[in-house]
Amino acid sequence: MPSGWTPESWKAKLEAQQVVYRDREAVDRACAKLCSLPPLVTSWEIERLKKEIAEAQEGKRFILQGGDCAETLADCRPEVITNKLKILLQMSLVLIHGLQKPVTRIGRISGQYAKPRSNAVESREIDGQAVELPSYFGDLVNESDFSPLSREPNPHLMVRAYQHAAMTLNFIRSLAEGGFADLHHPEYWDLSFFQHASLSEQRRADYARMSQTLSDGLRFMEALGERTVEDMTRVEFFTSHEGLNLLYESAQTRRVPRREGYYNLTTHLPWIGERTRALDGAHVEFFRGIANPVGIKIGPTATGEHVLQLLDVLNPANEPGRIVLISRLGAGKAAAILPEVLGRVTEAGKRVLWMCDPMHGNGTTTSTGIKTRNFDSIATELEEVLECHRAAGTCLGGVHFELTGDDVTECVGGAAGVNEGDLSMNYASLCDPRLNYQQALELAFLLASFTKS
Numbered sequence: 045m046p047s048g049w050t051p052e053s054w055k056a057k058l059e060a061q062q063v064v065y066r067d068r069e070a071v072d073r074a075c076a077k078l079c080s081l082p083p084l085v086t087s088w089e090i091e092r093l094k095k096e097i098a099e100a101q102e103g104k105r106f107i108l109q110g111g112d113c114a115e116t117l118a119d120c121r122p123e124v125i126t127n128k129l130k131i132l133l134q135m136s137l138v139l140i141h142g143l144q145k146p147v148t149r150i151g152r153i154s155g156q157y158a159k160p161r162s163n164a165v166e167s168r169e170i171d172g173q174a175v176e177l178p179s180y181f182g183d184l185v186n187e188s189d190f191s192p193l194s195r196e197p198n199p200h201l202m203v204r205a206y207q208h209a210a211m212t213l214n215f216i217r218s219l220a221e222g223g224f225a226d227l228h229h230p231e232y233w234d235l236s237f238f239q240h241a242s243l244s245e246q247r248r249a250d251y252a253r254m255s256q257t258l259s260d261g262l263r264f265m266e267a268l269g270e271r272t273v274e275d276m277t278r279v280e281f282f283t284s285h286e287g288l289n290l291l292y293e294s295a296q297t298r299r300v301p302r303r304e305g306y307y308n309l310t311t312h313l314p315w316i317g318e319r320t321r322a323l324d325g326a327h328v329e330f331f332r333g334i335a336n337p338v339g340i341k342i343g344p345t346a347t348g349e350h351v352l353q354l355l356d357v358l359n360p361a362n363e364p365g366r367i368v369l370i371s372r373l374g375a376g377k378a379a380a381i382l383p384e385v386l387g388r389v390t391e392a393g394k395r396v397l398w399m400c401d402p403m404h405g406n407g408t409t410t411s412t413g414i415k416t417r418n419f420d421s422i423a424t425e426l427e428e429v430l431e432c433h434r435a436a437g438t439c440l441g442g443v444h445f446e447l448t449g450d451d452v453t454e455c456v457g458g459a460a461g462v463n464e465g466d467l468s469m470n471y472a473s474l475c476d477p478r479l480n481y482q483q484a485l486e487l488a489f490l491l492a493s494f495t496k497s
């Protein structure tokens with residue numbers, strides 16, 4: 045255990061994005077309840093993920109991470125969960141085929157309920173009057189409706205979030221255990237949108253070839269009679285979320301029999317966000333003591349020096365599988381920022397998994413005020429980051445997307461041809477825009493083709 049650390053030592057530090065609860069007794073009651081409830085995940089699953097991350101650090105495996113920006117309690121519904129699992133599974137098959145490596149699937153799910161905000165308050169004009177209320181910080185903290193009651197941080201939501209995470213995870217575990225028998229049926233792969241005119245002939249032909257070999261491969265495996273598609277898709281599935289609300293995270297952080305250290309048992313891979321990675325802040329203090337693998341978002345202001353300092357605090361023993369560095373720099377910026385960070389970390393001999401989040405550096409707002417992201421910018425950042433890794437001799441070991449398995453219209457572009465005018469058709473995200481089913485699948489095909497060339 046690092047010296048001076050306890051599951052609550054973060055309380056003595058400055059907490060970025062701190063939630064201010066008015067009713068301290070209700071906070072204590074909620075935390076005591078969370079402490080008494082069973083864990084959501086287990087230490088052996090966490091250790092297995094750590095091992096897989098260590099393999100990915102050596103280039104022997106690839107990690108696909110995806111899910112909502114702001115998971116909602118209302119979306120704890122079977123279709124939504126099944127669709128998310130299916131898209132991640134389909135993307136992973138495309139990547140296994142393209143990269144010729146095993147792929148680990150991690151869902152930003154069962155706990156992605158707390159959101160950092162750039163402004164603690166939100167102002168709106170209502171009946172000609174300016175009204176200011178606390179911002180929406182995710183369903184774990186308050187509710188999204190713009191009313192004083194909904195926006196008041198409510199400690200009991202931590203318990204409700206835990207319960208919804210447990211229900212979600214229960215269903216995921218059953219689905220993953222049962223396998224997806226219909227994956228080799230062509231109609232299951234909704235690829236008709238690849239016929240859309242906005243795709244170059246070359247790309248269309250590439251994608252058609254890839255999906256053909258992929259389904260041939262699945263059929264071949266099944267024809268051998270040794271394993272059915274159901275067997276092959278009976279997969280292990282891990283979860284992640286931003287460990288933003290430290291009351292929630294630390295209430296489920298505990299020792300387990302026959303292992304050293306403390307595990308955060310709300311999720312397998314908690315991550316530190318771009319706004320919470322201050323060296324002397326509460327989040328880094330909390331994360332330094334837990335035994336889970338830890339993700340760290342690396343935005344445009346990060347330098348190699350800062351990253352090395354973070355690594356000294358968070359992984360002093362240079363343990364394999366412990367650190368996932370998630371760059372989120374923006375198209376056109378990665379090439380100016382990433383090489384210095386890659387160089388410093390590599391020179392220092394630090395073991396990390398390099399992952400690319402091509403979503404968070406590419407947010408834009410339309411002229412009518414809708415938050416969106418352009419498919420092309422996302423693809424461009426991915427390509428740029430791959431190029432930086434090639435030049436540095438390092439390995440891109442994973443990707444981190446905001447996506448859903450549903451037919452939303454939140455990001456523009458892609459072969460499916462969502463344009464700005466379509467955004468209001470089905471914009472469901474309460475925070476950042478997500479790739480829809482078709483855009484997510486196309487991105488997997490694109491990534492597979494980038495890594496082949």
Ligand code: PEP
Nearest residue numbers: 113317318319341372404
């Ligand atoms: C997120 O992943 O939803 C997020 C807020 O990311 P970042 O911390 O990179 O801005």
Ligand code: CO
Nearest residue numbers: 113446475476
């Ligand atoms: Co987001």
